[in-house]
Amino acid sequence: MADHPDHPVLFLPGPTEVDAELRQIMATPLVGHRSAGFVACVQDVCKRLQPLFATRAHAAFETCPATALMEAAIRNLVPHGGLTLHLSGGAFAERWAKISGYCGRQPESLLSTWGSPSDPDALVARLKHGPHPAAVMITHNETSTGVLQPLQQLAAVVHEHAPQALVIVDAVTSLAGAELQFDAWGIDLAFAGTQKCLALPPGLTVYALSERAMQEAAKVTDRGFLLDFVRAVPDTVAGKPLATPCVPLVLALQHQLRRIEQEGLAARWQRHRAMRDATHAFAASHQIAPYVSNAAARSMTVSCFHASGRDVKQMAERASAAGYKIDQGYGDLKGKTFRIGHMGDHTVARLQQCLATLL
Ligand SMILES: Cc1ncc(COP(=O)(O)O)c(C=O)c1O
Known part of the structure; x- marks a missing residue:
């Protein structure tokens, strides 16, 4: 929180x-x-x-x-x-x-x-x-x-x-x-x-x-x-x-x-990779399709997903009510995709808490 x-x-x-x-x-x-x-x-x-x-x-x-x-x-x-x-x-x-x-x-x-x-x-x-x-x-x-x-x-x-x-x-x-x-x-x-x-x-x-x-x-x-x-x-x-x-x-x-x-740059990159993997694992377990189909090209810091039949605005509102802010898609992709930024000092544990509020 x-x-x-x-x-x-x-x-x-x-x-x-x-x-x-x-x-x-x-x-x-x-x-x-x-x-x-x-x-x-x-x-x-x-x-x-x-x-x-x-x-x-x-x-x-x-x-x-x-x-x-x-x-x-x-x-x-x-x-x-x-x-x-x-x-x-x-x-x-x-x-x-x-x-x-x-x-x-x-x-x-x-x-x-x-x-x-x-x-x-x-x-x-x-x-x-x-x-x-x-x-x-x-x-x-x-x-x-x-x-x-x-x-x-x-x-x-x-x-x-x-x-x-x-x-x-x-x-x-x-x-x-x-x-x-x-x-x-x-x-x-x-x-x-x-x-x-x-x-x-x-x-x-x-x-x-x-x-x-x-x-x-x-x-x-x-x-x-x-x-x-x-x-x-x-x-x-x-x-x-x-x-x-x-x-x-x-x-x-x-x-x-x-x-x-102190954290170490390589460890920081690794933490971001782990957050990327956790986000995609969450999406896959709920049949939410990644916007980037080539797995090797998926960002370590921001993950983008197709709405996959879900109401993006409602997802963002649910997250917001629980104390988290996610993005509803950039420009023309607004509402058709959503993005989770997992960057900076975030941890996998806190990210999991945010993801759990979306659906
Ligand atoms: C890849 C990329 N380039 C450039 C910018 C522009 O950054 P700023 O808003 O600090 O000018 C952004 C902002 O989100 C970005 O994501």
Whole structure:
């Protein structure tokens, strides 16, 4: 049950539940963002972000929603008029392609059916036969459908068939919930908002950037100001972000990164996998069909199911009456599907309690 009266526990695909210990940190008296203690905190956060992404390259954060990094990725890393190739099978990948167009770049989408992962062979074929993109954009975990992309394989295809192209990854609902090896898989930029698997409120976006990407950014003109990587990364790593950050949230992020180190990243991924498996086992036992038919592509952090003849609204209302909040489907899928977000600091035991209220 909730640790606060009248508050339903969030099993949404983000924002997810924030526990009392983290909320308490955000309620402490405010400190100045240029105070020595806070400068050291920002430096420490940037250092602790490196192992979270499994990178020795650059890691930093900004006070903004993750969509700002989707845009910054394009403004920093793709020349004006350059081609962005979007591996697209859901709402967030579609949003990214639109953003590219709004930024004056040329988006091209390599489509997969919603609910299916991108096919590495289709990417090989595209890269062999079409013009080479400046960047390939991959939504690691498509939150609207609950598909986890075979990121390692897709990145390897890009490196082999379009070695100049940067590999840019939306890790918004995968970072800290599913395996992501930034350096080993050859990723150039990955980012995530704090409201998902980091189990904090929305407001910060953490990101990692390869040295190659940093060099590419330096060649692109009109990168803007706040999210100009060439300026923002060194400033933030030095503890002095350009503009005033959300101080309470940064303090809570530092605490949460320490807690994640204590849990162990591999153990955290394993806990998310166990929650995914428990959710699908529950659904199977009630003849509820998964939206993602390929079991290997089912997200570790958000599970999506067909309504399977049930009234999704009623299910959500039953959960709500028992103190839990679930999602009733994204966009056009509203009412036809429902999603359970099992991310952040949730446990299998608490998830089981939520699932038991649905039917
Ligand atoms: C995969 C993915 N990308 C991007 C976003 C956008 O994040 P924000 O709302 O923080 O801008 C979301 C939000 O749910 C998401 O799930």
